[in-house]
Amino acid sequence: MTDRRERDQHSGTETTGHEWDGVRELDTPLPRWWLYIFYATIVAAVVYWVLMPAWPLPNGYTKGVLNWSDRSNVSADIHALRAARGPMFERLAQASAAQIAADPELQQFARAAGEAVYGDYCRTCHGAGGAGAPGYPVLADDVWIWGGSLADIEHTLRVGVRSTHPETRLSMMPAYGRDGLLSAHQIADVTEYVIALSAARDRLDPNAAAAARGGALYQEQCSACHGPAGAGDRAVGAPSLSDDVWLYGGKREEIRRQVELGRGGVMPSWASRFDPGTLRALAYYVHEMGGGEPDAPAPATPTQ
Numbered sequence: 001m002t003d004r005r006e007r008d009q010h011s012g013t014e015t016t017g018h019e020w021d022g023v024r025e026l027d028t029p030l031p032r033w034w035l036y037i038f039y040a041t042i043v044a045a046v047v048y049w050v051l052m053p054a055w056p057l058p059n060g061y062t063k064g065v066l067n068w069s070d071r072s073n074v075s076a077d078i079h080a081l082r083a084a085r086g087p088m089f090e091r092l093a094q095a096s097a098a099q100i101a102a103d104p105e106l107q108q109f110a111r112a113a114g115e116a117v118y119g120d121y122c123r124t125c126h127g128a129g130g131a132g133a134p135g136y137p138v139l140a141d142d143v144w145i146w147g148g149s150l151a152d153i154e155h156t157l158r159v160g161v162r163s164t165h166p167e168t169r170l171s172m173m174p175a176y177g178r179d180g181l182l183s184a185h186q187i188a189d190v191t192e193y194v195i196a197l198s199a200a201r202d203r204l205d206p207n208a209a210a211a212a213r214g215g216a217l218y219q220e221q222c223s224a225c226h227g228p229a230g231a232g233d234r235a236v237g238a239p240s241l242s243d244d245v246w247l248y249g250g251k252r253e254e255i256r257r258q259v260e261l262g263r264g265g266v267m268p269s270w271a272s273r274f275d276p277g278t279l280r281a282l283a284y285y286v287h288e289m290g291g292g293e294p295d296a297p298a299p300a301t302p303t304q
């Protein structure tokens with residue numbers, strides 16, 4: 001290898017002076033534009049190191065003079081949001097139903113906050129817009145198991161149904177079939193009687209003789225909870241049997257299954273999850289879905 005710099009005859013470019021077996025290396029200069037961009041990136045990197053978090057250190061990292069941190073930014077944002085919303089949640093938690101009814105700003109806030117929380121925590125069971133699902137009651141209608149006033153709904157949310165909360169709403173329909181309390185014949189008879197009581201009678205055409213036999217059984221076994229005429233009892237969460245709305249389905253077979261199994265669905269308690277303002281917002285949102293009842297003096301127990 002020789003080391004002579006000279007000008008290449010063909011391209012007019014200088015050679016580096018390196019030569020391998022007669023092949024000489026041209027020393028073509030880098031294009032100007034490329035060089036400038038290259039220098040600019042170096043300058044930008046140095047500026048970035050100075051301004052932003054960049055280099056790891058044994059005890060952390062260089063913070064940069066801007067003191068930028070995504071984590072502290074997010075928590076500052078959340079703080080600001082809480083601070084902005086806090087007074088509204090506070091106001092909502094303190095307000096009576098009548099005060100909310102007279103305050104459009106509070107209503108709008110409750111509706112928006114309730115809808116957001118509903119989507120995250122309730123929709124999985126109760127469906128979009130409170131449409132319900134088998135075993136999970138429709139919230140958008142005016143049929144209530146435990147009560148449909150703002151206070152009733154809020155109480156249900158706070159303590160849950162058959163939940164782990166010490167004050168949970170609680171009642172258990174016996175599993176008449178599974179636990180052998182009634183025979184299959186008796187269950188078939190009482191099912192016909194329930195159908196005859198209900199608004200499903202036109203749809204399902206109950207067997208008159210069986211319903212007559214079931215009537216006595218019903219008064220003996222069922223009326224304590226569901227009422228002598230099937231009006232239901234909110235004090236024990238026994239649904240009305242006189243309408244045509246069914247928690248576990250309204251086919252003859254489905255009604256009979258509930259008498260056999262007495263399922264006892266569980267609604268979690270939300271008292272420890274949400275602050276009082278959020279609970280109030282949720283209750284307001286559910287109350288507004290369609291079937292909310294006026295607050296007082298809605299009777300807790302329908303009279304027969």
Ligand code: HEC
Pocket residue numbers: 118121122123124125126135136137139143144145146147148153156157161237264265266267268270282286
């Ligand atoms: C794990 C499923 C589940 C989740 C999640 C759930 N629920 Fe429920 N909810 C139920 C069940 C089951 C019942 C019916 C209990 C019964 O048999 O009385 C119920 C009952 C209710 C009732 C009483 C209805 C009535 O007719 O009296 C209200 C109100 C209610 N839920 C609202 C909510 C709200 C609001 C949320 C979200 C914070 C929610 N639920 C989340 C399962 C759930």
Ligand code: HEC
Pocket residue numbers: 171172173174176190191194217218221222223224225226236237238239240241245246247248249255258259262263264265
């Ligand atoms: C201790 C109270 C209690 C007694 C007694 C009871 N039930 Fe129930 N019943 C309930 C409760 C609570 C539910 C709500 C469903 C659930 O969560 O299990 C229910 C639900 C039902 C349903 C479904 C209603 C719907 O809307 O989907 C039918 C049907 C029913 N009961 C029939 C009967 C019959 C028939 C008897 C008597 C043989 C009876 N029940 C006795 C408490 C009772």
